[in-house]
Amino acid sequence: MWSSLTSFLSAIAFSKMSYSQLTDAFARGNEYLRVVQSYALEPGMVDIENSLWGYYTRTLQSDQIKICTWIGNNISQVNAQLEEYLQACHECFHPQERHHIKIFGAPLAQSFGIDGLCNILSKPIIILIDVGRIAPEDWLSLVAHEYAHAHVGNAGHNQQFADVLHHLCLGLNLEPPTDDEMKIELKLRSWPYCRSTQNPLAFWMGEM
Numbered sequence: 244m245w246s247s248l249t250s251f252l253s254a255i256a257f258s259k260m261s262y263s264q265l266t267d268a269f270a271r272g273n274e275y276l277r278v279v280q281s282y283a284l285e286p287g288m289v290d291i292e293n294s295l296w297g298y299y300t301r302t303l304q305s306d307q308i309k310i311c312t313w314i315g316n317n318i319s320q321v322n323a324q325l326e327e328y329l330q331a332c333h334e335c336f337h338p339q340e341r342h343h344i345k346i347f348g349a350p351l352a353q354s355f356g357i358d359g360l361c362n363i364l365s366k367p368i369i370i371l372i373d374v375g376r377i378a379p380e381d382w383l384s385l386v387a388h389e390y391a392h393a394h395v396g397n398a399g400h401n402q403q404f405a406d407v408l409h410h411l412c413l414g415l416n417l418e419p420p421t422d423d424e425m426k427i428e429l430k431l432r433s434w435p436y437c438r439s440t441q442n443p444l445a446f447w448m449g450e451m
């Protein structure tokens with residue numbers, strides 16, 4: 244999918260990194276994206292897309308290579324942070340109540356318009372978070388939202404989801420929904436509130 248590395252590499256021959264360091268990072272990033280695609284509800288959900296005036300297009304090939312290379316070099320730190328937040332969510336429940344959940348950062352296709360997703364059908368349950376779409380201060384909030392889906396084992400925003408999310412918010416020191424808000428599905432869908440970034444791909448290209 245992300246091929247033709249040579250032209251990009253010759254263009255950045257001035258870079259301090261060696262050719263082999265760059266190709267290794269690109270290959271790792273490319274492979275990582277392939278693997279997380281297989282974790283999504285459908286593979287197309289993990290993709291690098293640009294949005295311009297409401298139209299979605301594939302990114303320039305040079306940007307795709309930049310993103311894969313950045314992922315190859317940096318995704319382990321991103322995932323370590325997400326794992327820490329996942330553990331904080333686990334801490335809100337007794338060990339015997341905790342489900343087997345794995346979490347990964349991934350660029351989600353912008354045409355889906357989602358910041359994160361929870362694949363409750365996979366074993367273990369998979370949470371994917373597009374860390375490029377929301378401010379880092381709000382990553383925990385998004386992890387808590389997806390964790391609530393994983394814990395309930397349901398993609399909907401029903402009363403059971405609301406109860407679990409409320410419990411998580413109290414435990415994680417996030418603002419819990421009020422009794423009235425807990426009855427409104429539309430409110431719960433984007434609870435807790437997360438600030439969106441201007442350009443989701445900027446993060447994935449290491450420009451933030």
Ligand SMILES: [Zn+2]
Nearest residue numbers: 388392400432
């Ligand atoms: Zn949700």
